Amino acid sequence: MSRLDIGVLNDIPRLGARVVQTEKGRIAVFRTRDDQVFAVHDTCPHKGGPLSQGMVSGTTVVCPLHNWKIDLNSGQAQAPDVGCAHTFVIEQVNGRLLLNL
Amino acid sequence: MEKLICIGNGMAGMRTLEELLKVAPDKYEITVFGAEPHPNYNRIMLSPVLAGEKRVDDIILNDAQWYKDQWITLYTSEKITTIDRVKRQVISDKGTAVKYDRLLIATGSTPFIIPVPGHHLPGVIGFRDIADVETMLATSKTGKHAVVIGGGLLGLEAANGLLKQGMDVTVVHLMDSLLERQLDKPAAALLKRFLEQRGLNFLMAAQTEAILSTTPLTSSEQVKVRGVRFKSGLEIPADLVVMAVGIRPNFELAKSAGLHCERGLVVNDTLQTYDPRIYAVGECVQHRGTTYGLVAPLFEQAKVCANHLAGYGFASYKGSQVATKLKVTGVDLFSAGNFNGGEGCEEIIFQDPAAGIYKKLVIKNNHIEGAVLYGDTVDGSWYFDLMRDGTDISALRDHLLFGQAHLGNAGHGDSRIAVLSNDAEVCGCNGVCKGDIIKAITDKGLFTLEEVRAHTKASSSCGSCTGLVEQILASTVGNYSPTPKDKPLCGCTEHTHEQVQRAIKDQHLTSVAAVIQSLNWKNPDGCASCRPALNYYLIATWPDKVKDDPQSRFINERVHANIQKDGTYSVVPRMWGGLTNPKELRAIADVVDKFKIPEVKITGGQRIDLFGVKKEDLPAVWADLNAAGMVSGHAYGKALRTVKTCAGSNWCRFGTQDSTGMGVKLEKMTWGSWTPHKFKMAVSGCPRNCAEATIKDFGVVAVDSGWELHVGGNGGIKVRVTDLLCKVKTQAEVLEYCGAFMQLYREQAKYLERTAPWIERVGLEFVKQHIVEDEAGRKTLHERFLASQQYAQDDPWAQRASQGVAAHEFSPLQTLEVA
Ligand code: SRM
Ligand SMILES: Cc1cc2nc3c(=O)[nH]c(=O)nc-3n(C[C@H](O)[C@H](O)[C@H](O)COP(=O)(O)OP(=O)(O)OC[C@H]3O[C@@H](n4cnc5c(N)ncnc54)[C@H](O)[C@@H]3O)c2cc1C
Ligand code: SF4
Ligand code: FES
Numbered sequence: 001m002s003r004l005d006i007g008v009l010n011d012i013p014r015l016g017a018r019v020v021q022t023e024k025g026r027i028a029v030f031r032t033r034d035d036q037v038f039a040v041h042d043t044c045p046h047k048g049g050p051l052s053q054g055m056v057s058g059t060t061v062v063c064p065l066h067n068w069k070i071d072l073n074s075g076q077a078q079a080p081d082v083g084c085a086h087t088f089v090i091e092q093v094n095g096r097l098l099l100n101l
Numbered sequence: 102m103e104k105l106i107c108i109g110n111g112m113a114g115m116r117t118l119e120e121l122l123k124v125a126p127d128k129y130e131i132t133v134f135g136a137e138p139h140p141n142y143n144r145i146m147l148s149p150v151l152a153g154e155k156r157v158d159d160i161i162l163n164d165a166q167w168y169k170d171q172w173i174t175l176y177t178s179e180k181i182t183t184i185d186r187v188k189r190q191v192i193s194d195k196g197t198a199v200k201y202d203r204l205l206i207a208t209g210s211t212p213f214i215i216p217v218p219g220h221h222l223p224g225v226i227g228f229r230d231i232a233d234v235e236t237m238l239a240t241s242k243t244g245k246h247a248v249v250i251g252g253g254l255l256g257l258e259a260a261n262g263l264l265k266q267g268m269d270v271t272v273v274h275l276m277d278s279l280l281e282r283q284l285d286k287p288a289a290a291l292l293k294r295f296l297e298q299r300g301l302n303f304l305m306a307a308q309t310e311a312i313l314s315t316t317p318l319t320s321s322e323q324v325k326v327r328g329v330r331f332k333s334g335l336e337i338p339a340d341l342v343v344m345a346v347g348i349r350p351n352f353e354l355a356k357s358a359g360l361h362c363e364r365g366l367v368v369n370d371t372l373q374t375y376d377p378r379i380y381a382v383g384e385c386v387q388h389r390g391t392t393y394g395l396v397a398p399l400f401e402q403a404k405v406c407a408n409h410l411a412g413y414g415f416a417s418y419k420g421s422q423v424a425t426k427l428k429v430t431g432v433d434l435f436s437a438g439n440f441n442g443g444e445g446c447e448e449i450i451f452q453d454p455a456a457g458i459y460k461k462l463v464i465k466n467n468h469i470e471g472a473v474l475y476g477d478t479v480d481g482s483w484y485f486d487l488m489r490d491g492t493d494i495s496a497l498r499d500h501l502l503f504g505q506a507h508l509g510n511a512g513h514g515d516s517r518i519a520v521l522s523n524d525a526e527v528c529g530c531n532g533v534c535k536g537d538i539i540k541a542i543t544d545k546g547l548f549t550l551e552e553v554r555a556h557t558k559a560s561s562s563c564g565s566c567t568g569l570v571e572q573i574l575a576s577t578v579g580n581y582s583p584t585p586k587d588k589p590l591c592g593c594t595e596h597t598h599e600q601v602q603r604a605i606k607d608q609h610l611t612s613v614a615a616v617i618q619s620l621n622w623k624n625p626d627g628c629a630s631c632r633p634a635l636n637y638y639l640i641a642t643w644p645d646k647v648k649d650d651p652q653s654r655f656i657n658e659r660v661h662a663n664i665q666k667d668g669t670y671s672v673v674p675r676m677w678g679g680l681t682n683p684k685e686l687r688a689i690a691d692v693v694d695k696f697k698i699p700e701v702k703i704t705g706g707q708r709i710d711l712f713g714v715k716k717e718d719l720p721a722v723w724a725d726l727n728a729a730g731m732v733s734g735h736a737y738g739k740a741l742r743t744v745k746t747c748a749g750s751n752w753c754r755f756g757t758q759d760s761t762g763m764g765v766k767l768e769k770m771t772w773g774s775w776t777p778h779k780f781k782m783a784v785s786g787c788p789r790n791c792a793e794a795t796i797k798d799f800g801v802v803a804v805d806s807g808w809e810l811h812v813g814g815n816g817g818i819k820v821r822v823t824d825l826l827c828k829v830k831t832q833a834e835v836l837e838y839c840g841a842f843m844q845l846y847r848e849q850a851k852y853l854e855r856t857a858p859w860i861e862r863v864g865l866e867f868v869k870q871h872i873v874e875d876e877a878g879r880k881t882l883h884e885r886f887l888a889s890q891q892y893a894q895d896d897p898w899a900q901r902a903s904q905g906v907a908a909h910e911f912s913p914l915q916t917l918e919v920a
Contacts, residue, residue, distance in 0.1 A: 005917040011909065015626060015652040019913045029914065033626055050668040053656040057626035064656040064664050067561075067629070080556050098919065 004099045009035060009092065017052040017061070024101050027088060028052030030072055032059055038072035039090040039099055045070075045083025102130045103202040105410065106191055108181045108354070110135025112144055113383025113399040114207030115163055120407030122171055123595055124621050128411060131173045132199050134191070136180040139231055140164050145396060148428050151234050151262030184358035186376060203410060206355055206366060206374070206381040210348040210394070215250070219312030224326035225342045228259045237341065241266035244340025248329050250309055252279040254427055256345035260301055261429045263341070271302040271337060273309060273329070275346075283425050283436040287452065288459045288475040295432060295457065308332040312342055350385045350392050365392045370417045372406035382406050388420060395423050404595070413620070415604050424485045426478070435481035438471030438488055439463055446470060451502050460502055467495045480504040482575060483568075493864045527573070528566045533559040535573060542577045550574065551592065591630040593622045598851040601635070605642050613639065613650050629655075634852035637739065640775055641847050644889035651907060657737035660910055661897045662719055665712065670719060672711040673736035674726050675772060678746045678764030678784075679707035688729030692722050706743035706781070708734060720911050723898035732896040735772070739853070741843075742781045744768040745793065749786030749803070758803035760786035763832055767801075770836055771843060773893040774886075777850040777859075780843065795823045798846075798856040799839055804828075808835050812842060812868065813860035821857040824865045827873045841872050841882035844889075 004022065012018045012031040019042055020027045026042035028051050036059070042052045049065035056062075059072045069078035075085040089100040107114045110133050118131060135141075139161075146160040168175040179193040190200045212227025214220050224240065226233050241247075241263060249260040252274030264270045272279075278289040293303060313328040313336065330336045350365035361367050361375045365387030372380050372388075382402045384394055393399065398421035408416035424437035442448050442463045451460040458476035462469055462484065469488040474481050483504070487494060494501060521527070523536030541547060541556045553570055554561040560570045589595050596604070601620065610616045613635045617627050627635065632653035639647040651659050662670035676685070689709060693701055699713040714722055723733075735741060744767050747753065749760030764784040774780070783792040784801040793816075794800030800811040800823050807830040811823035826842070829835060845868065850859040860868060872879050900906040 003919050005919045006914045011914060013652060013909065018909060020916055021913050022916070026913075047666070048668075049666075050664075053660075053664060053668075055629040055632065055652070055655065057624060057628050057632070062629040065666065080558075099916075 002101045004101065006097045006099050008095055008097065009037070011097075012037070015056045017054075017056065019050075019052045020099065022099075022101055026050070026052075027099065028061075029090065029097070029099070030056055030061060032056065032072075037090050037092065037097060039088040040070070040072060040075055041086040041088075043085060044068060045075075045077055045085050046081070051085065103128065104200060105129035105131045105203045105205065106199055106201040107131065107133045107205040107207060108184075108191065109207035109209055109383070109385075110137065110139075110141050110175070110177065111207060111209045111383065112141070112162075112396055113209070113403055114205060115141040116400055116403040117205060117207065117382050117406050117410070118171075118173070119163075120403050120595065121410050123623075124407060124413070125411035129203070131171070132176070132201075133168070133173055134176045134179050134181050134193060134197075136178070137230055137232075138178045140168070140175070140177070142231065144230070145428075147228070147231070147234050148258035148262060151237060151259065152265045152430070153262075154430065157231060157234075181354060184354065184379075186358055186379075189378070202378065204379045205406070205410070206379060206385060207383045208351040208354060208385045210350045210384040212344060213347045213349050214344050215309060215346060217309055217311050219314055219326070220344075222312055222314050222326045223323060224340065225312055225344065228255055228343055228345050229348075233343075237263060237343070238266065240341040241268050245269055246338045247271070247341045247343065248273060248337065248339040249343045249345060250329075251345035251347070252276070252303070252305075253282065253345060253347075254280065254425060256343070257296070258428055259343050259345055261296075261299075263343075264300055268341070269302075270300075271304055273304045273307050273331075275306070275308060277306045279303075280427075280436075283427075283440075283473075284434070284475070285440055285461060285473055288434070288436075288461070288473050291454065291457060291459055291475050292427075292432065292434065296429075299431075304331070304335075304337075307335075312339075348384065348394055350387065352385050355381070355385070363387055370405075370419065371409045371414075372402055372418060373409070380406050380410065388418065391420060393421065393423065395425065397421060397423055408600075411621075413604070415607060416600060422485075422489050424481065426481070433474070433476055433478045435474040435478040436472065437481075437485050438469070440471035440473040442471075449498075449502055462501060464494070464498075467493050467498075469494060479572065479576075482571075490862055491864060492861060493866065527569050528557075528559040528561075531558040531561065533557050538570060538573050539577050542574060547574070590634060591628060593617075593624040593627050593631050594620060596620055598634070602638050602642070605635075605638050611639065611643055611647050613653050627653075633658075633739075637775060637777065637852050641889070644892045658739070660716070660719065660907075661733055661735075661737060661901065662714070663737045667713075669713045669715055671736070672714050672719070672722055672726075673704065673706075673708055673734040674731035675734040675768070676708040676731075677768050678744055678761050680746075680761065680765065681709075684729055685731055688726060688731065692725045695725070696722055698722075704736070704743075706736070707745045708743060710736070717911055717913075720902045724902035727896070727899050727902055732772070733898045738775070739778050740776055740780065741768075741771045741774045742779050744771075745781075745783040745797075747784070747786050747791035749784075753786055755789060756786035756803070757805045758786060758808065760784040760792065760801075760803050763801060763803070763808075763835060764792075766832065766836060767839055770840060770887075770890070773895070774843065774847075774890060775893065776843065776847055777852050778855040780846070780856070782839075796820060797823065799842060801835055801839075806830070808832075810835065810838055810842075813856045813865070815855060815857035819857075821861075824860065826865075826869065837879065837883045838872060840886040841879040842868070844882040844886035845871050847886075847889075 006020050017028045017030045028040050028042040030038045042050050044051055044063040046068045049063040051061050053064045054061040060069050062069050068081050075087040077083040091098045141163040143160040143162050149155040179195050181191045182194050183192040190198050192198045212229045226236050247263045247268040247270045249256045250273045252272050260270045260272045278286050279293050310332050311330045314324050315327045326342055328336050328338045352362045352366040355366045356362045366381045366385050368381050368386045368388050374381050383399050401421050405416040405418040427434045445465055447464045449462045461473045463471040472484040521535050525535050527535050538557055538559050547553050560567045590598050616635050636650050636653035657663050662672055696718050698711045702710045704710045744764045746761045746764030750756035750758055780798045782799045783794040783797045785792040785794045786803050794802050795811055796814040796816045802809045809828050810826045812826045814823035815821040
């Protein structure tokens with residue numbers, strides 16, 4: 001397992017996302033209105049759309065390609081759609097964002 | 102907490118509380134008084150209960166637990182007898198006294214009982230509540246003969262139910278034709294014939310003189326009803342007499358408290374009575390001179406009233422148009438509006454007595470005034486919508502009576518739902534069949550279009566099958582009254598587009614967060630549907646004040662390029678009026694080489710699309726295009742797209758005017774403008790119309806003497822040819838009319854409503870009034886358009902390529918491995 005320092009909270013816009021290129025592929029890092037952060041593989045379980053480009057509300061992101069709704073906690077698609085995007089553990093330590101791969 | 106009391110535990114009162122709790126759950130401590138012993142139930146469904154098709158338990162709307170869950174104190178079997186407006190308290194017949202800050206009166210109405218001799222006898226009842234139905238069901242077990250006085254909706258439903266309970270039923274009607282308030286004579290005759298075949302007896306044009314009583318043999322036996330005598334001298338036997346001759350708004354209580362009453366308790370457009378602390382809704386009220394006896398208007402009132410009780414104060418009730426259906430199984434009947442015609446009206450009629458079908462539409466000045474349908478009511482709600490929305494039907498007229506299915510939704514030819522088999526594809530985008538939709542509706546108990554969309558995806562993409570899905574929904578759930586037409590903006594709120602637009606203006610809201618907060622959205626972030634709409638309304642209302650909210654933009658508008666299926670982007674630079682030159686073409690060629698852009702294509706909009714650009718490369722690509730003088734083409738936006746032109750008088754042997762030059766001027770004036778949906782234009786140099794101007798949002802066709810202006814065209818999913826707005830002489834006029842038209846659309850349309858459906862909704866007349874007839878109005882609209890353009894005509898590509906705007910969008914985060 002490796003651990004990456006990817007920057008600080010303010011690098012990511014509220015209700016938005018940034019992308020990190022890793023050896024495990026592109027990972028989208030989301031920030032909610034109340035400053036929670038989530039890391040999800042940047043690949044929609046439907047047809048691979050880039051989730052990082054979607055709109056965030058609450059702890060859900062809407063995929064920009066065909067509007068699947070993906071839960072940021074679990075990576076699960078909201079019913080009736082079925083599918084799951086891989087999630088990663090991300091922590092806020094001393095103001096830095098640490099991503100566990 | 103303030104105290105709210107509701108008098109009347111019926112449909113209107115409880116709906117108002119439901120609406121109120123949705124928007125302001127914690128504002129009041131609520132108490133409800135109901136004279137009936139039951140919690141709130143669906144009064145409409147008493148007819149199926151009487152007919153044995155439903156049980157009382159099935160029709161309860163809010164059970165005792167609901168009141169508990171909402172922290173509402175409920176007093177059943179307690180009738181309020183006094184409203185003390187000075188002490189602000191109400192007192193019940195059992196002596197309970199409770200104080201209020203606000204009072205809601207929803208006392209409904211009472212059945213009118215004709216005061217003929219014998220009307221007070223046991224066995225003579227109205228048809229209004231559970232107690233009446235219980236009396237009817239009990240009598241049907243012992244007695245044989247029932248007489249129903251009144252051949253209206255209620256009377257016929259009562260008669261049908263009693264017949265089903267095994268009684269011998271006679272319907273007595275004062276007029277010579279049934280349902281004279283809903284049906285014209287031919288339709289009424291068809292209905293009467295059908296009901297007679299079922300076994301109902303009718304006495305038409307009969308006037309009741311007295312109700313006859315039994316003569317008891319012993320003193321312990323009760324006197325009760327035995328028969329009915331008519332003015333003609335005729336007597337018929339009766340063990341039960343149901344009076345269904347009309348209802349009277351129940352406003353005695355309000356009147357005794359000194360509130361102004363006429364035919365009902367008088368309220369204004371905010372459902373307030375003459376006492377500002379007291380509101381009233383439902384059948385007891387009189388609004389703009391009208392009283393109502395159906396639920397759809399009451400539900401509309403409930404919404405508005407809740408808006409004011411919640412303290413928002415921007416909704417207003419303007420009265421309702423109502424449609425009726427008869428709930429007798431096996432009878433298909435629909436009626437709405439003025440169906441008897443009259444001066445200036447035309448009638449379109451279809452009759453097939455053998456098949457039991459009759460349809461009539463009453464038309465006045467190209468608008469539907471009324472409709473009667475018997476035997477085939479599939480299109481009832483469509484006609485009703487056309488009528489309510491005041492749609493100009495001149496273009497539909499030839500097909501109107503054949504129904505919506507015959508309107509030729511491109512790609513959805515014969516769509517009458519009844520004839521569709523279960524494996525017929527309804528939604529072409531998502532491959533959903535009729536059977537899938539019906540299964541989802543029945544298995545999951547779906548009621549609304551939104552629910553069907555969420556569960557099946559049907560009609561969730563291009564939306565052209567929405568009408569079909571709605572019809573399937575209607576025929577599967579069997580809705581009895583049309584839902585109020587004002588749909589909420591999205592699932593996060595109860596407010597409609599119009600209400601939100603108005604609130605933004607009236608309350609000076611200038612950010613998405615402010616709207617969400619002050620209108621009490623259910624979801625503090627909003628959702629992907631409402632945020633873009635709110636952002637648009639804000640920018641359009643306050644162009645000089647509002648800061649664009651990038652997180653409320655769909656990705657394409659956020660990064661000013663179109664996302665593609667593989668996550669890359671396409672770039673379309675503006676080519677004014679379709680003109681280009683070697684410098685631009687060279688810059689495009691260079692950029693393609695430099696960034697290894699995989700595909701270059703001429704678009705359908707007369708310009709060039711560069712496909713497959715990596716997101717990280719976008720700012721650099723734009724910088725190079727900017728350097729050659731090119732700006733964003735907004736191919737991604739709900740915004741001005743292209744202005745297509747033809748060769749025109751510069752070159753073409755038929756050209757009458759300089760259409761290319763006109764197109765360039767139009768594009769220079771309008772580029773950068775945000776609109777409710779995309780906005781496209783074209784200018785043709787002569788009526789041969791090579792630029793296809795007559796399927797554009799704003800199309801210009803040059804003629805020898807000037808320019809014809811056409812509006813509301815649409816290619817795409819459902820083709821619509823433009824309407825001719827007017828003819829003007831000069832290029833300056835073309836520009837002024839165009840700016841004014843765009844501004845009217847920007848201010849009036851709902852977000853994601855293109856000009857074609859917008860014009861169909863508001864009518865061409867409305868547009869003409871504002872743009873053609875009202876010269877001063879046109880000039881101010883045009884000025885407002887230009888004023889907002891000052892803030893819009895700032896190339897978003899240049900901002901990002903050279904001014905560092907939104908830099909975080911285009912670069913990944915830098916990483917550092919840690920232990
Ligand atoms: C590029 C282009 C196809 C082409 O290569 O020719 C195109 C491409 C797309 N069109 Fe289009 N349309 C293009 C001309 C048209 C035209 C022709 C025209 O404008 O004269 C029409 C019919 C005319 C009309 O709009 O009335 C057209 C009707 C649509 C529709 C249906 C709109 C409707 O109201 O029914 C959509 C769907 C939508 O907007 O919701 C659509 C949506 C799209 C989208 C944005 C789909 C999407 O969301 O990804 C495509 C974006 C591709 C991209 O990434 O660039 N496109 N599209 C054309 C771009 C023109 C331009 O220079 O900007
Ligand atoms: C059999 C039947 C079939 C119908 N079918 C249809 C239909 O198909 N479509 C349609 O749109 N409409 C139909 N209606 C009409 C519809 O039911 C009414 O329009 C609607 O119920 C009126 O709502 P309301 O709240 O104004 O009155 P109600 O629902 O009557 O509620 C008023 C309540 O207030 C109580 N009350 C009155 N005075 C007091 C007091 N002083 N203190 C405490 N409580 C009091 C009453 O007991 C009553 O429970 C039908 C009605 C009936 C009776
Ligand atoms: S018609 Fe338009 S939306 Fe459909 S595939 Fe072609 S470009 Fe895309
Ligand atoms: S790829 Fe995400 S919804 Fe289709």
